Each structure stands twice: as structure tokens, then as C-alpha cells.
Amino acid sequence: MLLDIIKTVGATIDRCAYVGDSLFKDVAMARDVGVFDIHAKYGESQRRPEYDLLRQVSHWTEADVQREKSIVEKGHDFEPSAVLTDSFAEIFIHCDFESFDLPPGTIVDDNTTTQYALETWKKTVDVQQHFNDLEMRIRNFAITVVGALIASVGFTYQQGLQADVFGVRISAGVGLVLAAGFAWLAFFFMDRYWYHIFLRGAVKHASTIEKEFADRIPGIGLGTTISQMSGNVKILCWRTNSERRLTIFYAAGLAMLGVVLLTLLIAQPQPPGGAPRDARVIEEPKRS
Numbered sequence: 001m002l003l004d005i006i007k008t009v010g011a012t013i014d015r016c017a018y019v020g021d022s023l024f025k026d027v028a029m030a031r032d033v034g035v036f037d038i039h040a041k042y043g044e045s046q047r048r049p050e051y052d053l054l055r056q057v058s059h060w061t062e063a064d065v066q067r068e069k070s071i072v073e074k075g076h077d078f079e080p081s082a083v084l085t086d087s088f089a090e091i092f093i094h095c096d097f098e099s100f101d102l103p104p105g106t107i108v109d110d111n112t113t114t115q116y117a118l119e120t121w122k123k124t125v126d127v128q129q130h131f132n133d134l135e136m137r138i139r140n141f142a143i144t145v146v147g148a149l150i151a152s153v154g155f156t157y158q159q160g161l162q163a164d165v166f167g168v169r170i171s172a173g174v175g176l177v178l179a180a181g182f183a184w185l186a187f188f189f190m191d192r193y194w195y196h197i198f199l200r201g202a203v204k205h206a207s208t209i210e211k212e213f214a215d216r217i218p219g220i221g222l223g224t225t226i227s228q229m230s231g232n233v234k235i236l237c238w239r240t241n242s243e244r245r246l247t248i249f250y251a252a253g254l255a256m257l258g259v260v261l262l263t264l265l266i267a268q269p270q271p272p273g274g275a276p277r278d279a280r281v282i283e284e285p286k287r288s
Helices: 002-008 023-033 051-057 062-074 088-094 110-158 173-213 222-230 242-266
Strands: 017-020 036-040 082-084 162-165 168-171 233-235 238-240
Touching: 002 023, 017 023, 017 088, 023 036, 036 088, 082 088, 110 173, 110 222, 110 242, 168 173, 168 242, 173 222, 173 242, 233 242, 238 242
Parallel strands: 017 036, 036 082
Antiparallel strands: 162 168, 233 238
């Protein structure tokens, strides 16, 4: 069975290692076929209280169970090539990992190819969900930050705070609106030209897999269907895709900030108490 797995993935015996917690079932099997064997000693279960339950649900025969116990208790006539004592991470002490290509002429059956494609598609969909979630978080955070700055603008206007800029007195909230605008644009560029590009790449890759294996894997066209539906959304009789809707979202926010800025430049800040700064106090003449 181990040799069949190695052949299926296109590997060679000298570039493989087999890790297992059983000297009888794992280490001995690897040694029999010449594969580098690694004993995961930290995972041994024979001395644990749960071992009897494991034996009851195992496909091993009673003879296999007793042989495994005897190997552990009485010892064995071979030593594992490597031992992981405390954790799987110790494997890096004994092995170096590298990718390998299928040798020329290697034939991989259709079922294996389809299974690989399905696993790749699943991972690609996970990546899509990851970047989509990141984009939604960015937009929510952008709304929170800009909303807090707008609230600060309202406070400065209510208090009548002003700033002297090159001899011109303007509302202090103008600076906060400009800061909110720069923050909003920063979120836009990070969303549109960073994570959205990654999302598009994942969607395109999934669509390629779906087109190639649509006849072998029923129902695999999720990404293609979502892309088609996303490109058919109409806003005021205008057909939009995800990129246009993203731009509309940020453009609407920027327009709102522009309205707030224009309002601050036109309106006259009121001092605390509600009386206009230029109001004159008219005293009534005293009666004699």
C-alpha cells in the first residue's frame, strides 16, 4: 500500500519518509519497503488508559494487538531510523522538505487528477472567502474611522473652535474633514488595488478549474456562477460589476465628506451659549 501511494504521487522511495506511532504497523512497514522510518514516540497509545477502547474499535485482530504490545513491552530486534520524542516538529531535525515534479512519462489516473483538482478548488474557494472577508473588514473599519472623525467635526463646530491659517480664520473641523478624506482614500487604495486584486486572482483561478473539470465534478461551478451574477447587478439602469460597485461605495463616502467640508467653509461657527460672535448688545435707556 505504501509503495502504491508513492507511485501515485510520482515520488521515489529515497525522497520519502513515513511517520507513525506504531513500531509494528508503521515503522516495520516502512522498513520492509525501504522507506525512511520515523517513530512518533510521543503518540504511543499502548500505555494509555484509552488503549483498550482503541483496541475494541480497531480493525486489528487480537493477534495483531498482542504482537504490538509484546514489541513495546519486551523490545524489538530493530531500531527506528529516527524518533520524535516530544512533538511532530522534531521532524525538521531529521528531514529536509522540498517540492518534486512528476518524472517524465509518469501516468496519473483520471480519478487521482480529479481528486487533486477538487482539493485545489476547495482551497481556492477558501482563499476567495478569506480576501472577501478582509475587504468587508476594511470597509467597516473605514466607516468607523471616518465616522469618529465626523463626530469630532461636530464637536469642534459646536464649541466654536477655529484655526488661523495664513491669516484666515476657519473652523477647526476643516482639518478633521481633510484627515477623514485622506484616511478614506487610503482605505480605498488598499481595498481596490491590494486585496481586491488578490480576490480577483483567486476567482479567476477557481473559474479555470471549474471550466476544465465541470464534466467530471458535478456542481463545481460555484465561482463561475457568482462571477456571472455579480456582473449583472444594475444600479439605476446601469450594469455594474464588483469593481464598479466598490468605486461607487468609496466615491459616495468621499462626496459626503465634500459636503461636510463645504458646509464648514460656508457656515459661521457659533460660540458656546448660542449668541453669534458679531451680535451687538443693545442696552435699553434707563428711566429716570
